[in-house]
Amino acid sequence: MQPEIVQLIDMALREDIGSGDVTSEYFVPSERQARAYMLVKETGVVAGLEVAELVFKTVDPELEVRMMSEDGARVAAGTRVMEIRGSARSLLTAERTALNFAQRLSGVASKTQLFVEACEGTDAVVLDTRKTTPGWRLLEKMAVSKGGGGNHRMGLYDRAMVKDNHLVAESGGLQAGIDRLKKEKPEVEVELEADTLDQVDAFLKLQGVDYILLDNMSNESLRQAVAMRGADGPKLEASGGVNLSTIGEIAKTGVDFISVGAVTHSAVALDMSLEFVD
Known part of the structure; x- marks a missing residue:
């Protein structure tokens, strides 16, 4: 991953987390483990999955990520493209930033394919x-x-x-x-x-x-x-x-x-x- 992209991810996480994820810290037990899927809710071309993976890993290197699709794949609504396991707090902290990257880049890929x-x-x-x-x-x-x-x-x-x-x-x-x-x-x-x-x-x-x-x-x-x-x-x-x-x-x-x-x-x-x- 190019240094510019790593820097962009770091900046996005700092922007979102700031001094800490107070919701997860005060409402989710530290020992709670979870499993989640990244789900595509409309037909399109996915992109940015590796970037989203790096977001999760940056928040918590212990998170386990399993790709279920690949960048450039055309997927239908309801398709699961990624599985993430590990600390529930970490999953929740990384969720929005990871989705922001994947949604934006998948939107670009999907629009490009139409043209x-x-x-x-x-x-x-x-x-x-x-x-x-x-x-x-x-x-x-x-x-x-x-x-x-x-x-x-x-x-x-x-x-x-x-x-x-x-x-x-x-x-x-x-x-x-x-x-x-x-x-x-x-x-x-x-x-x-x-x-x-x-x-x-x-x-x-x-x-x-x-x-x-x-x-x-x-x-x-x-x-x-x-x-x-x-x-x-x-x-x-x-x-x-x-x-x-x-x-x-x-x-x-x-x-x-x-x-x-x-x-x-x-x-x-x-x-x-x-x-x-x-």
Whole structure:
């Protein structure tokens, strides 16, 4: 588990527990042992189970966790995905934080799968964006992959993405900037945002362009851009105006990728609970 995720779990537990779980401390005997199941209450794709396990283990290393499903599995309502045994106090203290992680990430995975299913029969890959919950990016992008999607750049450091505001601010020419970047950081890919087919035509004449983002273009314009690109040009990514009712037709235009901010910023938590059985 990456250090950033361990740190996030620690922060979440400190936020919730504070100076102590007074309810469990004063109303649950210290010797009480319990068994509980993490239960999915609606159909969806589960993600974040290993994170939830780490929450339980962080609260109490003596807790025994048995996985009954795996991240990326599509499960029906009523499915038990995890069994936890041990101190009842520890189970109750960890319950909400563990569920918060699992529910949020399962919601992202479930929403992603809906978009992926809408693109079936095409080669288009559904991508996430940087529209993630601050501090949760690693986890939410992991959940997108568990839902069948792909990951766009992680941050500002692993891909140069020249958008309209950069074009306003830049000086010295695009090709010069690309050349400088490729010379100093050859491992970093370059993506240029195009609002018009004229821009697409201009960008296709540049050297070192790995992707062209086709922003808010009509499906007809997307098809024309694909034809202009040919077989060996940069990968094409469609973005803007993408929802479940439009993505299928966008995918049919032949673009390589479709970025969808909604898979993270508009995902609804999957309904899950912790069910105590003894």
